[in-house]
Every structure is written in structure tokens, then in C-alpha cells.
Amino acid sequence: MKTTFLTLAFTLMSTLFFAQDFANYARYEKENVQVKSQNTVPNAVFMGDSITEGWFSNDPKFFTNNNFVGRGISGQTTSQMLLRFREDVINLHPKKVVFLAGTNDIAENNGPISLEKVFGNIVSMAELAKANKIKVVICSVLPAYEYPWRKGLEPANKVIALNKMLKDYAQKNHFTYVDYHTPLKDDKNGLPMELAEDGIHPTKLGYAKMEEILMKVLK
Numbered sequence: 001m002k003t004t005f006l007t008l009a010f011t012l013m014s015t016l017f018f019a020q021d022f023a024n025y026a027r028y029e030k031e032n033v034q035v036k037s038q039n040t041v042p043n044a045v046f047m048g049d050s051i052t053e054g055w056f057s058n059d060p061k062f063f064t065n066n067n068f069v070g071r072g073i074s075g076q077t078t079s080q081m082l083l084r085f086r087e088d089v090i091n092l093h094p095k096k097v098v099f100l101a102g103t104n105d106i107a108e109n110n111g112p113i114s115l116e117k118v119f120g121n122i123v124s125m126a127e128l129a130k131a132n133k134i135k136v137v138i139c140s141v142l143p144a145y146e147y148p149w150r151k152g153l154e155p156a157n158k159v160i161a162l163n164k165m166l167k168d169y170a171q172k173n174h175f176t177y178v179d180y181h182t183p184l185k186d187d188k189n190g191l192p193m194e195l196a197e198d199g200i201h202p203t204k205l206g207y208a209k210m211e212e213i214l215m216k217v218l219k
Contacts, residue, residue, distance in 0.1 A: 022080060022083065023080045023081075023083035023084040024073050024076070024080065024084065025083075025084055025087055027073050028071055028087075028088055029087075032087065032088065032091065032092060035069060035092050036091065036092065040067065041092070041093045041094055041095065042067055042068065042069040042092055042093075042094040042095070043066060043067040043068060043094065043095050043096065044066075044067075044068045044069070044094055044095065044096040044097065044098050044137070044218075045068075045069045045070075045071055045088070045089045045092055045094040045096075045097050045098070046063075046068060046069065046070045046071060046072065046097075046098045046100065047071050047072070047081055047085070047088065047089055047097055047098065047099050047100070047101065047125070048071075048072040048076075048081070048099070048100040048101050049072055049073060049074060049075065049076045049077075049081075049100075049101060049103065049104050050072065050073075050074035050075060050076075050104075050201060051072065051100060051103070051142065051200075051201060051202065052070055052071070052072025052100055053070065053072030053073060053074050054072070054074075054201055054202070054207075055070060055072065055202070055207055055210070056070035056072070058202075058204055058207050059204070059207055059208075059211070062207075062211055068098075069092065069094065071088040071089065072100075075104060075109055076101075076104060076109075077101075077104045077105045077109050077110050077113070077118075077121075078101050078102055078105055078118050078121035078122055078125075079105075079110065079113075079121055080110075081101055081121070081125065082121045082124055082125055085125050085128055086128070089125075089129065089134070090128060090129070090132050090134070093132075093134075094134055095134070095135060096134065096135040096136070096137055096218075097125075097129045097134050097135070097136060097137065098137040098139060098178075098214075099122060099125065099126070099136070099137065099138050099139060100139040100141075100142075100180075101121075101122060101141075102118050102122065102141045102159075102162050102166075103141050103142065103144055103155070103159070103200070105117075105118040105121075106118070106141075106144070106153070106155045106158045106159060106162070107147045107149070107150050107153065107155065108150060108153065109150075115158060115161055115162050115165065118162060119162060119165045119166065119169070122138065122166065123169060126138065126169075126173070126175065130173075135175075135176070136170075136173075136175040136176065137175070137176040137177075137178060137217075137218070138166050138167075138169070138170045138175055138176070138177050138178070139177075139178040139180060139214070140163040140166065140167070140177070140178065140179050140180050140181040140182075141159045141162055141163055141166075141181065142159075142180055142181065142184065142191060142196075142200070142202070143156070143159060143180075143181050143184055143185040143186070143189050143190050143191050144156060144159050144190060144191070144199065144200055145186075145188045145189060145190025145191075145199055146190065146199055147200060148198050148199065148200065156188065156189040156190060157189070159181070159189070160181070160189065163179075163181055167179070176217060176218070177217075178213060178214055178217050179213075180210055180213060183209070183213060184206070184209060184210075191206065194206075195209065
């Protein structure tokens with residue numbers, strides 16, 4: 001009984017905290033102040049989820065050497081990114097924004113959502129960037145065959161469908177599109193184990209290949 005009560009209390013507290021800062025504005029508040037205090041603006045801000053957050057953790061030199069700023073938050077969906085886009089991107093006045101988002105929406109981290117709405121969130125962020133004279137770089141969602149934390153959703157084809165929408169949109173609007181999916185996928189349209197041990201989050205080798213793909217396009 002005591003254990004059940006404590007579990008319920010913890011769940012309620014977690015829910016209340018999450019509701020108070022759904023977008024997690026606080027995550028990069030101090031870092032944003034530091035970026036804005038510098039004399040130079042970032043060459044690019046990377047907006048994303050745990051894949052982007054883990055990228056900086058795995059290879060911080062890639063970001064510092066290229067004057068890139070990482071603004072990934074684990075577990076986030078595009079709805080949350082859209083809310084914090086002004087704080088974590090626009091107000092930093094970067095030359096570019098690099099989007100890598102959508103897989104957590106497909107994983108239904110915040111509940112079911114249509115691909116059209118996911119696409120719309122990314123379009124909204126791209127339009128905000130363009131209005132603020134920030135060059136837009138849209139990356140394909142990484143291959144995903146199965147989500148370890150939410151099995152049975154069969155995401156592979158949904159990822160492919162979202163990527164087609166993103167590629168078409170980028171081409172029509174003369175935005176840069178980075179295709180990670182085609183060169184990284186395996187025969188199941190997922191990520192091979194050497195690139196992502198859990199099938200979702202890249203290993204150091206996975207990030208190295210992503211860096212190679214990205215820099216070829218940016219240059």
C-alpha cells in the first residue's frame with residue numbers, strides 16, 4: 001500500500017512538473033545566455049531530440065570546431081520543439097538551423113499524431129526561420145524499424161512517408177535537404193546495429209557517418 005501511494009505521488013509530481021514546462025524551456029536557458037553574450041553568432045543551431053542531444057555528447061568537438069550549437073532534448077516531439085523554437089533558435093540569431101525531428105512523434109511519445117501534423121510543425125519552424133533570415137536545413141528522419149520503448153508501431157514506412165513530405169517541401173522552397181535515410185538504412189529500413197545498438201540512437205560510428213553526409217551537403 002505504501003509503495004503504491006509513493007508511486008502515485010511521484011507520478012503526480014512528475015506530471016505536474018512536465019505540465020508546467022511542457023516545452024522544457026529551462027533546459028538550455030543558461031547556455032542560451034552564454035551564446036548571446038558572445039561576439040560571434042553560431043554557424044548553425046541543431047534542433048532535435050535525443051539523437052541531436054546525444055550527438056553533442058558523443059562528439060562535442062564537431063560542434064565547437066564548426067561553431068555549431070546543439071539544442072536537442074531527449075524524448076521531445078515536434079510540438080515541443082515548435083514551442084521552444086524562439087528561445088532556442090531564433091533568439092540566438094544563427095546563420096542556419098538544422099532540423100532532425102519527427103521520430104518521437106511517430107513513436108507517439110505524446111500520444112497519437114498524424115504525419116500531416118508532424119510535417120506541419122516542421123513547416124511552421126522552417127517558416128519562422130525563413131522570416132528571421134535563418135537558412136533552413138531539413139534532415140531526413142533516421143531509419144527506424146522498431147522503438148525499444150514502444151514496440152509494435154511498425155515505424156519504418158511512416159518514416160519513409162514523412163521523409164518524402166520533407167524532401168518535397170524542401171525542394172519546392174529551395175531549402176537544403178540532407179538525406180540520412182538512404183545511405184544508413186539496412187534491408188529492413190532500420191538502422192544496423194553497428195550504427196545504432198538499439199536501432200534508434202546512433203553509435204559513435206553512426207554519428208561519424210552522419211557528420212560526413214551533412215558536411216558534404218553544407219559545403
